[in-house]
Structure formats: C-alpha cells, structure tokens
Amino acid sequence: MAKAIMIQGAGSNVGKSMVVAGLARAFKRRGLTVRPFKPQNMSNNAAVTSDGGEIGRAQALQALASGVAPHTDMNPVLLKPESDVGAQVIVQGERLTTVKARDYAKLKPQLLTATLESFHRLAQDVDLVVIEGAGSPAEINLRKGDIANMGFAEAANIPVILVGDIDRGGVIAQIVGTQAILPDGDNALIAGFAINKFRGDPTLFDAGLKEIVDRTGWPSLGVLPWFSDAWKLPAEDVMDIASSKKGDFKIVVPRLSRIANFDDLDPLVMEPGVSVDIVEQGRALPGDADLVLIPGSKSTIADLAFFREQGWDIDLQAHVRRGGHVLGICGGYQMLGQEIIDLDGIEGKPGRTQGLGLLDVVTEMKPEKRLALTQATHLATGTAVEAYEIHIGRTYGPDCEHAWLDLGGRTEGAASKDGKILGCYLHGLFSADEFRTAFLGNLGAQTANTDYNQSVEETLDALAEHLEQHMDLDLLISLARPV
Structure with a gap:
C-alpha cells in the first residue's frame, strides 16, 4: 500500500520543488517506487507528457528524479497566467477554460474531484507519493475551497511537513506564525517542519530551532544548508532566471x-x-x-x-x-x-x-x-x-x-x-x-562538450545525498500515511 507525505511552504519560493525532487531521488535510491504530485501549480513553464498533455516543468523534473516519465496525473491542475487577472486552466493535461482570478473559486469543487482522482490513480502500485503544495497555507484568505495546500491535505488525509526559508530572514515567525493563524484542524495535519537555505554553520541556529519546537510542539526534520548546485537544475519560477556571465x-x-x-x-x-x-x-x-x-x-x-x-x-x-x-x-x-x-x-x-x-x-x-x-x-x-x-x-x-x-x-x-x-x-x-x-x-x-542531461542526473544525486545528510528521512518516511 502506498504512503504519502506533503511538503508545504511557510511562504512562496522556499524551495519546495527542489526538496520534493531531492526526496524523490533519495527514496528512489533507497529502493522505493516514488511518484511526485502537485495538486495545483501556477506556471507558464510547462512540460509535455508521455500521455499527450502538459504539466508544470517542476513536476517533470521530479518525475526524472523518481526515474519515471512525466504523466498528467502528477499535476492535475495547471494554471497558466495569460494576463494580470486571468489564467488558462489545464485539467489533467488538457485545457478546460480561461477564467479571471475572481471566478476561479467557482471551479474549485470540480477541480478537487479531478485532483483526488489523479492522486489515487497515481498512488496505485507505488511505495511513496511525495506531494508539493503551492504558495503557503498561511494564506488563510484562500482556504475556502482550497485544493493546493490544506484543502487537499484534509480531503486526502495526508500529513504535512512545513518548510521555512531562513535565507529571507524571519524563519521563526514563518513557522510559528503559520501555526498561530491556521485553524486547529489544519494544524493537526502538520507532522513536522524543516528549515531550508541555511548559509554558514547550522549549529548557530540551534537555539532558534529549539524555540520553534517549544512553541509549536512539532518535531524538526532538520536544517538544510544552502545547496550550491541548485542552479544546475531546471528553473521552475520565472524569478529564478538569472544571467550567467562565464564566456x-x-x-x-x-x-x-x-x-x-x-x-x-x-x-x-x-x-x-x-x-x-x-x-x-x-x-x-x-x-x-x-x-x-x-x-x-x-x-x-x-x-x-x-x-x-x-x-x-x-x-x-x-x-x-x-x-x-x-x-x-x-x-x-x-x-x-x-x-x-x-x-x-x-x-x-x-x-x-x-x-x-x-x-x-x-x-x-x-x-x-x-x-x-x-x-x-x-x-x-x-x-x-x-x-x-x-x-x-x-x-x-x-x-x-x-x-x-x-x-x-x-x-x-x-x-x-x-x-x-x-x-x-x-x-x-x-x-x-x-x-x-x-x-x-x-x-x-567555444563549447565544452558538456553532457547536460548527465549533469542534471548527477545534480539530483547530489541533492539526494544533501537531504540524506541534513534531513531526518527515516522520521519523514515514518510520518507518511497510507492512502
């Protein structure tokens, strides 16, 4: 029977996609059959799947990390912004409609059905599904009808690991503040937390880590140092595109x-x-x-x-x-x-x-x-x-x-x-x-005969080793729940 765990962020761009890719590769290396899943993604950086649809490119990378071909069930709802107030809605790989942001909520009951259908189909005959949230559950103004974070976790009864980004500062407030504003039912779904993007000596954050544990009662799964080779992996977010001055x-x-x-x-x-x-x-x-x-x-x-x-x-x-x-x-x-x-x-x-x-x-x-x-x-x-x-x-x-x-x-x-x-x-x-x-x-x-695909594979292996070293993966897999 498959087990599942969900990675949510205490904010946007905390590194959820990379953590999920790393977890997928790490557990694959442990001999498990793994599938990535993201109920709802918003991105114009899409990938074409083997079954003829499209999903977010981050899920395609996570599929690669899992050793399988990308499939539309890995990202059943993809929102592709067409303007500042509207987006194309892709459901299970195919265009459903284009809606304005204020009208999107009307679609959510229908979309939740599709996400649960894809999730349960994906979970058949595998050991582990690693799920990625979108944005942050702290956006409680979006909680009603939510299919991206706690709404999905509640509907599928999936435990959540909350990830904070220390590089931006205020990570104690990110984690503790999230618990403070979430309703009791959502807080009960959070099984632990992790800190990402730490620069320097992680032991310097020991006191901060203790504060979070004491204030929330959630166990820590670790402090992940900055992964310096992250730039070698395909970028998901347009904000991650950066100039490279080399040659x-x-x-x-x-x-x-x-x-x-x-x-x-x-x-x-x-x-x-x-x-x-x-x-x-x-x-x-x-x-x-x-x-x-x-x-x-x-x-x-x-x-x-x-x-x-x-x-x-x-x-x-x-x-x-x-x-x-x-x-x-x-x-x-x-x-x-x-x-x-x-x-x-x-x-x-x-x-x-x-x-x-x-x-x-x-x-x-x-x-x-x-x-x-x-x-x-x-x-x-x-x-x-x-x-x-x-x-x-x-x-x-x-x-x-x-x-x-x-x-x-x-x-x-x-x-x-x-x-x-x-x-x-x-x-x-x-x-x-x-x-x-x-x-x-x-x-x-002047080119260097670089093997690009091999470089991506090697970087995924290095990311898996990074997580094995700095994150309690044994605790994480024990927290995953059968589905």
Whole structure:
C-alpha cells in the first residue's frame, strides 16, 4: 500500500520543488517506487507528457528524479497566467477554460474531484507519493475551497511537513506564525517542519530551532544548508532566471512579461564559454550580443507590445544591421514574422498585429493547441534533437522554405535568406549536446562538450545525498500515511 507525505511552504519560493525532487531521488535510491504530485501549480513553464498533455516543468523534473516519465496525473491542475487577472486552466493535461482570478473559486469543487482522482490513480502500485503544495497555507484568505495546500491535505488525509526559508530572514515567525493563524484542524495535519537555505554553520541556529519546537510542539526534520548546485537544475519560477556571465560568446535574452518554457536557457547557462544576459524591462538590449534569443511567451501579441514598449524592437534592428544573429523560439518565432493574425480573438481583441518583420512569415492564431514530444534533425549539421512542441498558431510564408529542422516527414522552422535570423516551434533544442555544440560552434562560441542531461542526473544525486545528510528521512518516511 502506498504512503504519502506533503511538503508545504511557510511562504512562496522556499524551495519546495527542489526538496520534493531531492526526496524523490533519495527514496528512489533507497529502493522505493516514488511518484511526485502537485495538486495545483501556477506556471507558464510547462512540460509535455508521455500521455499527450502538459504539466508544470517542476513536476517533470521530479518525475526524472523518481526515474519515471512525466504523466498528467502528477499535476492535475495547471494554471497558466495569460494576463494580470486571468489564467488558462489545464485539467489533467488538457485545457478546460480561461477564467479571471475572481471566478476561479467557482471551479474549485470540480477541480478537487479531478485532483483526488489523479492522486489515487497515481498512488496505485507505488511505495511513496511525495506531494508539493503551492504558495503557503498561511494564506488563510484562500482556504475556502482550497485544493493546493490544506484543502487537499484534509480531503486526502495526508500529513504535512512545513518548510521555512531562513535565507529571507524571519524563519521563526514563518513557522510559528503559520501555526498561530491556521485553524486547529489544519494544524493537526502538520507532522513536522524543516528549515531550508541555511548559509554558514547550522549549529548557530540551534537555539532558534529549539524555540520553534517549544512553541509549536512539532518535531524538526532538520536544517538544510544552502545547496550550491541548485542552479544546475531546471528553473521552475520565472524569478529564478538569472544571467550567467562565464564566456566570451554573449547570448542576450529579453525577459518577456509572459515568458514561457524558459527551460530552453538552462543548457546554455551550463556552457562555460557562453554568457547568458537576461535583459530586464527598462534596459536596452546590449550592443555586444552575438545572439539575441527571443523566448516563448504565453501571450505572444501582448508580449510583442511589451517588447516594443521597451524599445527592444529598435535595439534588435540595430543588432541585425551589425550582422548579429537572432533566434526566436515558439512565441519569439511568431514575433519575428511580418504579421500575427488573430481574427478569433484568442489572445485578446480580434485583429491583426504587425510583427518585427525579420522573417518573411505570417502566423495565424487558432484555438487548437499542439502538444507533442518530437524527434528532429538539424539539417545543417545532421545532429539529432529530442524536443517538444506546445503552442497555438500556424506559421507559414516564403522563409519557411528555408526550414532548418527535419521532423521525419515534415520540416520545421524558418530562416532568413542569409541564415542569420532563425525561428522554430521546438522547445528543448539545446538539451541535445551535439546539436548545442554544433549550433553554437557555427556562431563562433567555444563549447565544452558538456553532457547536460548527465549533469542534471548527477545534480539530483547530489541533492539526494544533501537531504540524506541534513534531513531526518527515516522520521519523514515514518510520518507518511497510507492512502
């Protein structure tokens, strides 16, 4: 019979996703069959699953840590923000609807049913399910109808480990304060706590740890020191994207307001000969870029307007005049064309929007979303790529005759006549080591033949060892409850 434990945070970005990934790998190394689960996630960084749906990319990493393929049951509700007040609702891998934040509560009873269905299906024939909460249970204003934290824990009768982030300061108040404001029923579900992201000598926090234990009555599962290799794992949150100044070859990436599927950047950051410069709003695109990479977007037309508001269109034209290279992926690809046609109003007001005009292609927005795991070949070098597609819209035009990827029966992408402007719909290209080396090498970058996927695996093993050393995993597994 499967057992389950839930990791919740005393705040946002306390490291829940990383802790769950580490626990999954640690218990897998102990010989258990493990599955990750997150009832509700909010992220535009999605992964395509083997069963043809989409889930949060953090759950895909946790699946990798567990040694299994990602499945839609691992994240049955995924919210993908499309604007400041609305989000697309993905249920068990498929789009259900788009709602405004104030209307989302009406869906929660239906969504709780789906989350419990997925959870119990996932728990069949495994030893342990490690569940990740979202945000914090201390947001008691959201408790009614909750499916992400205590609402799910209560419905599934799952014990909770509360994780605090000492790096931000005030961790005693985070933990003790959470107990102070939670109702008795929710507090009864909390079986222990842990402290994450400690820098320095953990024994210096012994007195603080005792204060938390004395005030809450909850046992401590340990103090986790800062895991310095965390940057080697794919980032889940857009706030975790950071510039990496390593080598002479400079890739400039404008941070779009609705940036999506930015895992395309992770393998590039790993290259010691490459610097990745994430350009925030209000800052010009640097004039010394070798490659400008325009990433994916959840709302291409809105982000194209944002791109122009920053003056980045002018910077990009100057970059092209200097002979610079440009790569647009997914939404970035659509932006590079002559026009985006959205007569059905899928992304807002129906109409036509002028593109950046660097590729002679046009994109038509259609409601059907393409979700696919894809194998491709880079035509110029013959290198193989395993990638994924996750987009709406169809792109066509003369520059598609200069396609640069072969999908085994159809071509993909577009290129300018001089080959310096490229676009495609495939995410994950740079995870393929031979392709990455060849592509960057052709642009003049010095690469190190890094095995990206092996690096991720080794980092997950190191994270598991980190948790084994600093967290009481024997206590944790004893606290897990049969489901």
